[in-house]
Amino acid sequence: MGFAVPQGGVGYLAPDGFLPELLRELGPVERVLGRLALCAAPPVRPTTVLPAWAQNIWHDLRVIPFTSIAQAATALKGLGPLWALYDEHLPRRGRARLIQQRLRGPSSRPLVFGDPLPKLPLGSWTLLDDSTLLASPRCSSPFAHGEALFVEDKTGPPSRAYLKLWEVFTLLDRRPDPGQLCLDLGSSPGGWTWVLHKLGARVISVDKAPLDPRLAGLPGIIFRPESAFAQSPQAIGQDAFGPVDWLFSDVVCYPERLLALVRRWLDAGTVQNMVCTIKFQGETDFQVIDQFRSIPHSRLLHLAHNKHELTWVWGG
Numbered sequence: 001m002g003f004a005v006p007q008g009g010v011g012y013l014a015p016d017g018f019l020p021e022l023l024r025e026l027g028p029v030e031r032v033l034g035r036l037a038l039c040a041a042p043p044v045r046p047t048t049v050l051p052a053w054a055q056n057i058w059h060d061l062r063v064i065p066f067t068s069i070a071q072a073a074t075a076l077k078g079l080g081p082l083w084a085l086y087d088e089h090l091p092r093r094g095r096a097r098l099i100q101q102r103l104r105g106p107s108s109r110p111l112v113f114g115d116p117l118p119k120l121p122l123g124s125w126t127l128l129d130d131s132t133l134l135a136s137p138r139c140s141s142p143f144a145h146g147e148a149l150f151v152e153d154k155t156g157p158p159s160r161a162y163l164k165l166w167e168v169f170t171l172l173d174r175r176p177d178p179g180q181l182c183l184d185l186g187s188s189p190g191g192w193t194w195v196l197h198k199l200g201a202r203v204i205s206v207d208k209a210p211l212d213p214r215l216a217g218l219p220g221i222i223f224r225p226e227s228a229f230a231q232s233p234q235a236i237g238q239d240a241f242g243p244v245d246w247l248f249s250d251v252v253c254y255p256e257r258l259l260a261l262v263r264r265w266l267d268a269g270t271v272q273n274m275v276c277t278i279k280f281q282g283e284t285d286f287q288v289i290d291q292f293r294s295i296p297h298s299r300l301l302h303l304a305h306n307k308h309e310l311t312w313v314w315g316g
């Protein structure tokens with residue numbers, strides 16, 4: 001093989017197009033297969049310092065020599081019930097696919113929003129060469145390659161951004177309760193406001209651009225044609241609407257400006273939960289990522305529905 005492969009190590013799968021970001025976060029790695037970076041087992045890390053640019057983490061790597069397709073399939077079946085094949089980096093995929101055909105794969109049915117996460121553990125595997133498997137029986141995501149796919153609603157939401165909220169609520173298994181107050185900053189044309197309204201939450205929707213006319217004026221939605229940065233945490237907490245249960249931001253702005261906004265809300269102490277998209281323009285700003293990451297009780301995720309963005313989640 002010519003490369004060290006860390007038995008018992010960890011594999012980190014970058015989202016498509018973001019391997020450089022992942023490698024920058026990880027530092028030196030043993031080997032890279034396509035967009036899968038392999039490391040020796042790291043010290044146990046709290047979730048707050050997990051790499052944000054990993055869409056799936058392959059724990060407890062196993063290196064398994066085999067002599068036949070049947071033997072390879074049997075070895076994997078002995079480690080877990082469901083397997084996803086990662087084969088993007090393989091020059092020839094026939095042998096790997098013959099092995100996968102003998103295994104039970106993840107469900108090909110997209111999730112209906114509101115369904116619980118799949119319960120059976122999903123392992124991931126690939127080939128190191130024609131006679132060596134690399135397998136992880138324990139991955140961080142219950143979805144193949146960390147890609148949460150949903151049965152989409154092609155008519156209701158006014159933008160596809162709604163899929164980011166569906167994904168984050170599904171992964172966290174938390175969402176606003178009916179009647180809770182949500183502040184949706186940078187809401188136009190209204191995909192996120194649509195999701196929140198459907199959950200029965202009350203929504204103050206803020207954007208300088210208009211909200212889709214199908215949403216504007218619905219009971220439970222108040223639209224403010226204002227700047228996200230002009231919303232005062234103290235004023236909203238004290239007006240007739242009561243305190244904000246959830247603050248959402250999908251505002252297109254420089255990450256430092258978003259950081260200043262969330263710090264203002266944290267300092268005011270008038271919000272319980274926040275979900276914000278950090279949008280990078282040009283180069284990825286790793287300094288600002290570290291600043292978001294260092295906020296206690298928060299997590300940084302790259303959702304399958306994020307582009308050159310991360311989702312920062314706080315509270316709960």
Ligand SMILES: C[S@@+](CC[C@H](N)C(=O)[O-])C[C@H]1O[C@@H](n2cnc3c(N)ncnc32)[C@H](O)[C@@H]1O
Pocket residue numbers: 158159161162185186187188189190191192193206207208209226227228229250251252253
């Ligand atoms: C990606 S879009 C939001 C999509 C929205 N979440 C949805 O689900 O449809 C970003 C929005 O940020 C808004 N925006 C940019 N600067 C803003 C500001 N200072 N205040 C409020 N909204 C702003 C833009 O007008 C744009 O509608």
